[in-house]
Amino acid sequence: MAATMKKTVAVEDVNVTFEDQKKINTFARNTNRMTEFKDEIEAKKKSLQNLQDASDDLMMAEDDTLLVPYQIGDVFISHTQEETQEMLEAAKEQLQQEIKDLEGKVSAIQQVLGDLKVQLYAKFGNNINLEADES
Numbered sequence: 001m002a003a004t005m006k007k008t009v010a011v012e013d014v015n016v017t018f019e020d021q022k023k024i025n026t027f028a029r030n031t032n033r034m035t036e037f038k039d040e041i042e043a044k045k046k047s048l049q050n051l052q053d054a055s056d057d058l059m060m061a062e063d064d065t066l067l068v069p070y071q072i073g074d075v076f077i078s079h080t081q082e083e084t085q086e087m088l089e090a091a092k093e094q095l096q097q098e099i100k101d102l103e104g105k106v107s108a109i110q111q112v113l114g115d116l117k118v119q120l121y122a123k124f125g126n127n128i129n130l131e132a133d134e135s
Contacts, residue, residue: 006077014124027116034109041102050094055088 016024058068058081067078070087078085117130 014127018106020120020123023116023120024128027113027120030109030112030116030132031132034106037102037106037109041106044095044099044102048092048099051088051092051095055085055092058085058088 045087061068061081064081066081068081068084069076069078070084118132
């Protein structure tokens with residue numbers, strides 16, 4: 001029983017140094033950035049799905065002579081179905097590349113966070129909580 005009490009007291013007496021505070025702040029900033037990137041990935045995936053749906057609908061159109069309005073910025077420009085299909089494919093490829101880039105950034109941040117967790121838990125043990133709330 002006495003060993004347990006000493007261990008508890010020793011853990012609570014850990015001082016937070018300037019370097020520790022910098023690590024904690026870096027952890028918090030990277031966690032926020034990762035959350036923002038994940039939200040951006042989800043938004044881009046929804047846009048990608050919308051482009052895919054538009055592409056599928058366009059392929060099902062029976063009249064090849066109709067001009068299809070395509071939004072560029074704030075303006076709609078009418079194109080042939082073939083031109084519109086090509087523009088949709090280019091937009092999908094661009095979104096897929098952006099998603100891939102963002103996922104790479106998330107992966108890099110997860111590595112940094114993993115390293116920081118090891119360092120901070122090694123020093124502070126149960127006195128620090130670095131796990132994200134899943135609520």
